Amino acid sequence: MRKWPAYKQERKSFNALFAAIRRALERYKDHRIKYGSFCILTHPTVNAIYVMSPLYTMPRKQASRRIRHLLRNREAYAQASINKPSLGQQGSSANDEHRHRVAKILVLCLFVIIWLVC
DSSP states (O other): OTTSHHHHHTHHHHHHHHHHHHHHHHHHHHHHHHHTOOEEEEOSSSSOEEEEOGGGTSOHHHHHHHHHHHHHHHHHHHHHHHTSOOGGGSOHHHHHHHHHHHHHHHHHHHHHHHHHHO
């Protein structure tokens, strides 16, 4: 197809259209990430992580309701975790557990960055 004369004549307009599609997809992806549509989870049995989203398994209207529900749960969890005693008041095993969680979160963030770039 790239050898066709018609394609060669319209190559600039095709490239402009493809760039517009790429920009639209990038905006869509950014919006979904900011909105919290996707969540990265660790697999319960295998040493792996995966992306979970209600958008994968249900219609968009139901998925939007489910996402709002998940966001409310995250906010409630964040408020509850603020009221917990700090790590300095707990034992060293709590510090180790906290470090393990932080390392897991960093790995998940790294995975998200790699996933978004690809």
